[in-house]
Amino acid sequence: MQDVYQPSDYSEAGLPEDPRGDPLLALRNVTRSYDQADNQLIVLDGVDLSVYAGEMVALVAPSGAGKSTLLHVAGLLERPNDGEVYIAGQAQSNAADRSRTLTRRNEIGFVYQFHHLLAEFSAVENVVLPQLIHGEKMPEAHSRAIELLSYMKVDHRGSHRPAELSGGEQQRVAIARAMANAPRVLLADEPTGNLDPTTSEYVFKALNALVKQSGIAALVATHNLFLAERMDRQITLVDGKIVEL
Structure with missing residues (x-):
């Protein structure tokens, strides 16, 4: 059975309890290192991070600082060497691969710099497919796809394939797809890059509105300082540790 995040974990991590309740995404004393020849490269060094419902946190750091590693660990694509990752209160670091895959599929949405939409499918079909994999029936999946595309103001382009969409339209469809299975956590890597x-x-406003309306927790890696300053918080990585800006 997976461990469940408890309020006492705040004090154990040296952090005060937060009046907003438990975070939907929490990293506690997370370390991630890689073996390189005769030495060890420490990328994350005792990282503590909380992201709460309806909150968008900007991760701003230079290339090579560990942004992608942090997103990969938070998104359960990599396991930390030490420490714990909690998704919606459930501990994940030592969970079985099958359990982590289900959590990643059901609780986490990903948005990347490049949209990664399936070229042979329409915008609607790209948002329907993850729901079918999740076990949703076609009528309900199609209805939700239309609803999400409408929210992102691209429903009128629903029958078009990615190559027929503008860059902004492609990215808004990608965001809709990331939200298809109603995740609790959204991880975005340079979504407007x-x-x-x-x-x-335009894409930022749509994403921000979606985070607030749906109550998900969003961690967004970006080099765009203008957009970062308009998010709820800004953090960076310095020597493998989280620093609030």
Whole structure:
């Protein structure tokens, strides 16, 4: 059985209890290192991080600081060497691979710099497919896909394939797809990195509204300082540790 995150874990980690309740995403004393030749490269060194429902946290750091590693550990794509990752209160670091896969599929949404939409499927079909894999029936999956695309203001492009969409439309469809199975946590890696400033602004506003409306916890890695400053908090990585900006 998986361990469940308890309020006492705050004090054990040297952190005060938060009036917002338990975080949907929590990293506690997480360490991640890699063996390199005769030495060990420490990328994350005792990281503590909490992201709460309805909160968007900007992760701003230079290339090579460990942003991708942090997202991979938080998204259960890599296991930490030490420490614990909690998703919606459930401990994940020592969970079985099958359990972590189900948590990743059901509780975590991913948005990347490149949309990674399936080229042979329409926008609607790209949002329907993860729901079918999740076990949803086609009528309900199609209805939710239309609802999400409408929220992202791209429902009128639902029958179009990715190659027929603009960059901003592709990314909004990708966000809709990430939200298809109603995750509790959203992890985004440079979601506006390939977009012009006007389109970046539009995508950011749509993403921010979705986070607030749905009550998910979002961790967004970005180099765009203008957008980062408009998120709820900004953090960076310094010598493998989280620092609030």
